[in-house]
Amino acid sequence: MSPHPTKAAPVPAVTPDALVLAPRYTEPRRAPRPRNPYLRLFSLPGTRAFTVGNFVARIPMGMFTVSAVIMIADSRGSYALAGAVTATGLAATAVVAPFTARLVDRYGQARVALPATLIAALGSLALLLCVHYDAPAWTLFAAYAATATTPNLGGLSRARWSHLYRDDPAAVHTANAFEQAVDELCFMLGPVLAAFLCAALFPEAGTLTGALLLLTGMAVFTAQRATEPPPAPRPAGTRARSPLRTRGMPALLAVFLATGAIFGSMEIVTLAFVDGPVAGPVMALQAFGSFLAGLVYGSARPAVDVRRRLLVCLAAMTALMALPLLASRTGSLLVLAGGLLLAGMATAPTMVTGMTLVQRLTPAGQLNEGMTLAVTALLGGISAGAATGGWLVEHAGAGSAYTLPVAAAGLALCLAAAASTSSRHDKGPAT
Incomplete structure (x- = not known):
């Protein structure tokens, strides 16, 4: 052993240059999320597939009524019978749809929606056969009533978005706007496609094609199980409480009822005012305006207070619905078309905000039932608005009848304002 202790090797100084050679931990880079809100919406796996399936299934929603009217009127020579049959189907839907939606919430979309759609498709095919083989008139009512089991297709899709983005209100807002735009697109394409098929092929072609599209689209939609919301089974011994008993829901459904009267009366009055082959394209301009406004509204950042936002949308709708009334005074079809295009731009923002509140x-666990109740109220308003609009056209003229959509919009605004005031007085949770 050396008598002198050995000196320890000097420790190298830690300098910034030395640190360059040291390994560093870096987090893996994530792909940047698209800035476009609609691209962000479809960044989750499975969203595109269920959207395509739902879109295919939803196109017939704009086809069935037109196809049934053309088919029945061509075979039986009676528009009165055709109107009565389709009205019966609407009434049956108002009764059956909420129960179908409740089953969807309880047992899942795939287990309920696909069998319900199969029954509805068979009802459409039964109507086709009854018309083709000149069956008694009562069979037409029975067959078309069977189509009431068709699920609320828009509600099914909105429920998936709400489940997937349950922690992202901005994404849910964009999804609701997208779904409303799809609704408007389907109700633009559906009647045109139905009229073309019935005229170019044979009177039953529209109903047959619609049934096939509905069944095919629903099969594709329900096959996407990864994006399906989980069912909410009812505990044994308990009774399901209807969303109608939720505070604020009845008042909101009254708003939807009045809003439906706007759409129903506007359609009848415009058809009477134009009265010709261009009536369809002119009516489509209103849906096109709503389609464009829905896409823009979905990309905007919404205000936090949904009730106040609904009031603003309804106030804008009341003002814009006055444009067709003013345009009818000019007697110009071109001016009326522009008025309808602008009036339609209030539709999508109002419906998106209303559905968000619903x-x-x-x-x-009752989302499908709640949204189906809103759609049922909307359909009831459409039916009442169409009936009242037709009566007003006969007694006051088509031009004066344009006051009805304005009055219905004003009523919806007053109902929403009263509901908002009542909610503040009750000191309920902010929505």
């Missing part, structure tokens, strides 16, 4: 008021 989603927030509806208890967990």
Whole structure:
């Protein structure tokens, strides 16, 4: 052993240059999320597939009524019978649809929606056969009533978006706007496609094609199980509480009822005012305006207070619905078309905001039922608006009858304002 202790090797100084050679931990880079809100919406796996399936299934929603009217009127020579049959189907849907939606919430979309759609498709095919083989008139009513089991297709899709983006209100807003735009697109394409098929092929072609599209689209939609919301089974010994009993829901459904009267009366009055082959394209301009406004509205950042936002949308709708009334005074079809295009731009923002409020008021596990109740109220308003609009056209003229959509919009605004005031007085949770 050396008598002198050995000196330890000097420790190299830690300098910034030395640190360059040291390994560093870096987090893996994530792909940047698209800035476009609609591209962000479809960044999750499975969203595109269920959207395509739902879109294919939803196109017939704009086809069935037109196809049934053309088919029945051509075979039986009676528009009165055709109107009565389609009205019966609408009434049956108002009764059956909420129960179908409740089953969807309880047992899942795939287990309920696909069998219900199969029954509806068979009802359409039965109507086709009854018309083709000149069956008694009562069979037409029975067959078309069977189509009431068709699920609320828009509600099924909105429920998936709400489940996938349950922690992202901005994404849910964009999804609701997208779904409303799809609704408008389907109701633009559906009647045109139905009229073309019935005229170019044979009177039953529209109904047959619609049934096939509905069944095919629903099969594709329900096959996407990864994006399906989980069912909410009812505990044994308990009774399901209807969303109608939720505070604020009845008042909101009254708003939807009045809003439906706007659409129903506007359609009848415009058809009477134009009265010709261009009536369809002129009517489509209103849906096109709503389609464009829906896409823009979905990319905007919405205000936090949904009730106040609904009031603003309804106030804008009341003002814009006055444009067709003013345009009818000019007697110019071109001016009326422009008025309808602008009036339609209030539709999508109003419906998107209303559906957002429905989603927030509806208890967990009952989302399909809540949205179906809103659609049922809307259909009831459309039926009442169409009937009242037709009566007003006969007694006051088509031009004066344009006051009805304005009055219905004003009523919807007053109902929403009263509901908002009542909610503030009750000191309920902010929505």
